[in-house]
Amino acid sequence: MTVTPVDLSVYLVTDAAQCEARGRSVAETVAQAVKGGVTAVQIREKHTDGGDFLRTVTEVAAVLPEHVALIVNDRVDVFLAARAAGIRVSGVHVGQSDLPPSAVRDLIGPHAVLGLSAATPDELRAAAQDPAGVHHVGIGALHATRTKADAPPSLGHDGFARLARLSDLPAVAIGGVNPADLPRLREAGAAGAAVVSGICAAQDPSAAARAYADAWSRVPARSREKDLA
Numbered sequence: 001m002t003v004t005p006v007d008l009s010v011y012l013v014t015d016a017a018q019c020e021a022r023g024r025s026v027a028e029t030v031a032q033a034v035k036g037g038v039t040a041v042q043i044r045e046k047h048t049d050g051g052d053f054l055r056t057v058t059e060v061a062a063v064l065p066e067h068v069a070l071i072v073n074d075r076v077d078v079f080l081a082a083r084a085a086g087i088r089v090s091g092v093h094v095g096q097s098d099l100p101p102s103a104v105r106d107l108i109g110p111h112a113v114l115g116l117s118a119a120t121p122d123e124l125r126a127a128a129q130d131p132a133g134v135h136h137v138g139i140g141a142l143h144a145t146r147t148k149a150d151a152p153p154s155l156g157h158d159g160f161a162r163l164a165r166l167s168d169l170p171a172v173a174i175g176g177v178n179p180a181d182l183p184r185l186r187e188a189g190a191a192g193a194a195v196v197s198g199i200c201a202a203q204d205p206s207a208a209a210r211a212y213a214d215a216w217s218r219v220p221a222r223s224r225e226k227d228l229a
């Protein structure tokens, strides 16, 4: 696995319904959020057909600066179709009930980002040992969330830190993450925070993203070894 480094510190995961409820498309929301400091974007479409999903990925890619990773949730076929069409997509995020990481890696190749959800010690250890080369893990839910009905139970900060410590993979927290959580997450060695409603449902996605980016940068980066010792 030789993946280009990705900044996951302020990781926006999109929700079309939340964006539309604010009168914006997903791409408009992403464009505003990037101005506020979002560093990575995942397109998550749970109720959309393949064609519309691909259109959204295409629209988002068109507004995304080169340095911001674009990750596709669940749909390896949409990632492959986008890449085949010459759209800059960085990788795929899958969960425990999606295609297994090894199958995804075979399809996306050695250079694409592969994110995997993990919510238990066994899932964390398996991710770390997976020869497919999982690039990072999404650990959640940090707090209760209304965005995902079947989200795993809340871990809280202590639970997140305990899980993150079990592997050397970069770990992002997800689920009800607010800007106030970011200093504690960074101190626990997190690579970042994945956020849906905190940005998609915000009146001003740029200001919301800036609040996350500022909160992240308030805590100096420390070596992961030191953080997790």
Ligand SMILES: Cc1ncc(COP(=O)(O)OP(=O)(O)O)c(N)n1
Residues within 6 Å of the ligand: 013, 042, 044, 073, 074, 093, 094, 095, 096, 097, 098, 115, 116, 117, 118, 137, 138, 139, 140, 148, 172, 174, 194
């Ligand atoms: C960064 C990140 N972490 C976790 C998830 C959740 O993925 P999954 O468990 O597959 O659930 P769905 O998002 O597919 O409903 C994620 N999407 N991103």
Ligand SMILES: Cc1ncsc1CCOP(=O)(O)O
Residues within 6 Å of the ligand: 013, 140, 141, 144, 145, 146, 147, 148, 151, 152, 174, 175, 176, 177, 194, 195, 196, 197, 198
């Ligand atoms: C996709 C996902 N996976 C675990 S919790 C969650 C939803 C997080 O959404 P929000 O940031 O609005 O709580």
Ligand SMILES: [Mg+2]
Residues within 6 Å of the ligand: 073, 074, 093, 094, 095, 098
């Ligand atoms: Mg999934």
